Amino acid sequence: MKNVKLYLKFGGKTFTAKTNSKGKATFKIRKFYKKGKMTAIVKYNGNKYYYSASISKKITIKS
Secondary structure, three states: OOOOEEEEEEOOEEEEEEOOOOOOOOOOOOOOOOOEEEEEEEEEOOOOOOOOEEEEEEEEEOO
16 A cells, blocks of 8 residues: 555654555654663554554564
């Protein structure tokens, strides 16, 4: 799906990104976080054709 707005909740902040013509989104995270494990949640609000969806993953920050 192209031009879809996605939300990323990570480290107490929410970031947004839009998908490109190939359906890929890139989030620009400008703040550096401490080393350790965190949980990231990506959410899609849905539209009249698709239901909303979200996924949560644990990530490890190494640098």
